[in-house]
Amino acid sequence: MSEHSESAPRTPIAVGPNTAPPPLLDKAITEAGATVADLDGAHGLIWVGGPGEFPDELPESVRWVQLPAAGVEDWFNAGIFTEHPNVQFTSAAGAFAASVAEHALMLLLAGVRYLPEHLRAGSWRQHDFFPHVDTLRGKTVTIVGAGGIGRALIPLLLPLGAHVIAVNRSGRPVTGPGIPDTVETVAAQHLGRVWPRTDHVVVAAPATPATRHLVGAAELAHLKQSSWVINVARGSLIDTDALVTALAAGAIGGAGLDVTDPEPLPDGHPLWVLPNAIVTPHDSNPPQLRLAAFADHVGENVARFREGRDLLAPVDPDRGY
Amino acid sequence: MSEHSESAPRTPIAVGPNTAPPPLLDKAITEAGATVADLDGAHGLIWVGGPGEFPDELPESVRWVQLPAAGVEDWFNAGIFTEHPNVQFTSAAGAFAASVAEHALMLLLAGVRYLPEHLRAGSWRQHDFFPHVDTLRGKTVTIVGAGGIGRALIPLLLPLGAHVIAVNRSGRPVTGPGIPDTVETVAAQHLGRVWPRTDHVVVAAPATPATRHLVGAAELAHLKQSSWVINVARGSLIDTDALVTALAAGAIGGAGLDVTDPEPLPDGHPLWVLPNAIVTPHDSNPPQLRLAAFADHVGENVARFREGRDLLAPVDPDRGY
Numbered sequence: 001m002s003e004h005s006e007s008a009p010r011t012p013i014a015v016g017p018n019t020a021p022p023p024l025l026d027k028a029i030t031e032a033g034a035t036v037a038d039l040d041g042a043h044g045l046i047w048v049g050g051p052g053e054f055p056d057e058l059p060e061s062v063r064w065v066q067l068p069a070a071g072v073e074d075w076f077n078a079g080i081f082t083e084h085p086n087v088q089f090t091s092a093a094g095a096f097a098a099s100v101a102e103h104a105l106m107l108l109l110a111g112v113r114y115l116p117e118h119l120r121a122g123s124w125r126q127h128d129f130f131p132h133v134d135t136l137r138g139k140t141v142t143i144v145g146a147g148g149i150g151r152a153l154i155p156l157l158l159p160l161g162a163h164v165i166a167v168n169r170s171g172r173p174v175t176g177p178g179i180p181d182t183v184e185t186v187a188a189q190h191l192g193r194v195w196p197r198t199d200h201v202v203v204a205a206p207a208t209p210a211t212r213h214l215v216g217a218a219e220l221a222h223l224k225q226s227s228w229v230i231n232v233a234r235g236s237l238i239d240t241d242a243l244v245t246a247l248a249a250g251a252i253g254g255a256g257l258d259v260t261d262p263e264p265l266p267d268g269h270p271l272w273v274l275p276n277a278i279v280t281p282h283d284s285n286p287p288q289l290r291l292a293a294f295a296d297h298v299g300e301n302v303a304r305f306r307e308g309r310d311l312l313a314p315v316d317p318d319r320g321y
Numbered sequence: 322m323s324e325h326s327e328s329a330p331r332t333p334i335a336v337g338p339n340t341a342p343p344p345l346l347d348k349a350i351t352e353a354g355a356t357v358a359d360l361d362g363a364h365g366l367i368w369v370g371g372p373g374e375f376p377d378e379l380p381e382s383v384r385w386v387q388l389p390a391a392g393v394e395d396w397f398n399a400g401i402f403t404e405h406p407n408v409q410f411t412s413a414a415g416a417f418a419a420s421v422a423e424h425a426l427m428l429l430l431a432g433v434r435y436l437p438e439h440l441r442a443g444s445w446r447q448h449d450f451f452p453h454v455d456t457l458r459g460k461t462v463t464i465v466g467a468g469g470i471g472r473a474l475i476p477l478l479l480p481l482g483a484h485v486i487a488v489n490r491s492g493r494p495v496t497g498p499g500i501p502d503t504v505e506t507v508a509a510q511h512l513g514r515v516w517p518r519t520d521h522v523v524v525a526a527p528a529t530p531a532t533r534h535l536v537g538a539a540e541l542a543h544l545k546q547s548s549w550v551i552n553v554a555r556g557s558l559i560d561t562d563a564l565v566t567a568l569a570a571g572a573i574g575g576a577g578l579d580v581t582d583p584e585p586l587p588d589g590h591p592l593w594v595l596p597n598a599i600v601t602p603h604d605s606n607p608p609q610l611r612l613a614a615f616a617d618h619v620g621e622n623v624a625r626f627r628e629g630r631d632l633l634a635p636v637d638p639d640r641g642y
Contacts, residue, residue: 099456102481106430113427118601119440122593124585126602133607135420137614155480159499160423178480264445272443280439286451292459 011306012037014062017049024291028299033306044305046298051078064088064305066298070096070148072315081317089315095297096285097148100258103284104149104202104232105156107256111228112136112200116254116278134226137161142198144214145205146185149232151176153202154183165194167205195222200230207234217242226253232284235261240271247274258284332627333358335383338370345612349620354627365626367619372399385409385626387619391417391469393636402638410636416618417606418469421579424605425470425523425553426477428577432549433457433521437575437599455547458482463519465535466526467506470553472497474523475504486515488526516543521551528555538563547574553605556582561592568595579605 011034015021021029021036025046029036039045039055044064047054051074058065065084067075070093075081081089110116114132121129139162143150146168155178157164164183166174171187186194191214201223205211215229216239223229229252231238240261246252247270254276260269263282271277285293301311332355336342342350342357346367350357360366360376365385368375372395379386386405388396391414396402402410431437435453442450460483464471467489476499478485485504487495492508507515512535522544526532536550537560544550550573552559561582567573568591575597581590584603592598606614622632 098458098482102430102456102458103434103454105481106427106434106436109423109427110431110436113424113601115427115431115436115599115601116440119437119599121600121602123588124602126585126604129602129604130607131609133424133601133604133610135423135610135613137419137423138617159476159480160426161419264447267444278436278440279442280434280436280454281442281445281447281450283447283450283454286454288452289454289456292456296459 010035011044011302012042013044013046013302014039014042015046015048016055017047017053021046021048022291022295024295025298028295029302032299032302034302044302048294051075051080054078054080056083058084058087062087064090064301064311066090066092066301067315068092068294070094070313075315081315085317088311089317090301090311091313091315092294092297093313094148094152095293095313096290097152099289099293100149100204100232100284101152101156103258103280104153104204104230104256107230107232107258107278107280108141108200108202108228109136110278111230111254111256111276112139116275120275135161136200139163139199140165140197141200141202142167142194143202143204144188144191144237145203145233146174147204147206149204150174150202151179153204154179158183165198167191167194195219198222198227199224200228203229203231203233203237205233205237207236212236213239213242215239215243217245220246220252223252225250228253228256230256231260232258235259235263244270244274247271247276250276252276254278256280258282331356332365332623333363334365334367334623335360335363336367336369337376338368338374342367343369343612343616345616346619349616350623353620353623355623365623369615372396372401375399375401377404379405379408383408385411385622385632387411387413387622388636389413389615391415391634396636402636406638409632410638411622411632412634412636413615413618414634415469416614416634417611418473420606420610420614421470421525421553422473422477424579424601425474425525425551425577428551428553428579428599428601429462429521429523429549430457431599432551432575432577432597433460437596441596456482457521460484460520461486461518462521462523463488463515464523464525465509465512465558466524466554467495468525468527470525471495471523472500474525475500479504486519488512488515516540519543519548520545521549524550524552524554524558526554526558528557533557534560534563536560536564538566541567541573544573546571549574549577551577552581553579556580556584565591565595568592568597571597573597575599577601579603 013034046066072091112134142165144167146166166185173185256278258280334355367387393412433455463486465488467487487506494506577599579601
């Protein structure tokens, strides 16, 4: 009962390394107007394995390969892009950012609105809570790192009436879906000027030698007693000892951490017991949400491939990302 | 050192019943280009008291009065609108909705991402948490009540990738700032058709005889094991006993309640101890945020008044709202 006529066959798309794709992927490919097919004769290949299992040779019919990771260094290092010079590779860059940005928003809102203490209350005590419930409206949220997660977070914060400062390496205005021209962007080298204006910080930058302990005692000292520090990037970007000191002293409002240093956070660590710390065990993007997000990304790229449009997240084979 | 020339004097705005306005209001009036003045000779009056203290007579110079409440039945019943037929009254309708909508979003995100259990964990246990962390992306959130709070919530949910169903009395498409034409609106009389499609519910409707126990055992039975029920309206809209039963049985994901029935919720009530219930003591719009929101509203209306533009929240003196 195909809705497609004989003259417009469905684009054949293979899935590998296993021939039976996960149902979500099958659904995404089919709903995008293509059909799941064997690799022989397929026009596209959705790869859900690692680089080690990738075929040395692809049929000439394959013109596009979708890889399952946002970062494709391993495929680059394995030489796969140069082995297949006539194939367009796409990564999953951007696909997994939305769930992490949603988690960051949740941690920030839960902190600002004093949820941890509410959950411990067990009693109404309305007037005790009144002074502690705050809002993001009119507050300045500094997002350190304007990659996929940072760019996905900006459109979530703006409708709440927050002022956003995006910090990136170049200082060039950050752009992306749902990001207006008016968003303030500051170069990382000028980050020091941003702290005194910051109400809350979300750390979403990659872990590099330059970003290690990017938030330390000096930076925390600039923040306010109401400031929340959110980390959804890597634990090493924050100086844990300095953070624990600031939290224990009530020098800042609190911290919402999906990543920690050390990680996993050992039992008995102060961050588990400080009342103004929220720790989630690096689960902002759990496996079932990753697969769903990847399926959405695949569906969008299959539709674009069929229609000859630009694909999302094309890999530059020379640069490896 | 006025920036204004002699030929453009600042519009005189009085504040009553006390002559010295709160600093936030003073700032809002001044930043909007007006000046705080005595009632004699003032063009506008910002009223922060009740109707009982309202002056029987106003100077002829006063052409606009801003009242401090979203609902102005008390002023209507006191006959104040008919006593001052030449004055344009505005209410604070809409000014206080943003904070409640932000709170509703916080409760929903905290529930969907399993924050209460995270806060009790005290240990990393990542793989125990993975299956429970969910997303609003692709989920259908039904907002029952498309007044100020409901309309303020819609633009917060859409960027998260949620599908929103707004339920109002008329079924006419809901409109407002940040609300695209594409938002699905359903008339309350057809609410029964909405439950099977609903992932999460936010109750934001007024308390009337018709909305009492709007969410009861029958409605809860339509929801999913992952569904969260959020109430930021009035406790009576949910059948508390039916909700407790559903929560205790794990028949729904959980409930986030800023309002309860009875209210205040007595110590020892099951909602205080159920692990999938979040209770905040009707503090989604605490006094200090109300004042800040009112100041924003006043600043906007002062600017509009100076420039001869339509004011926000004009009161229809015949209808009393």
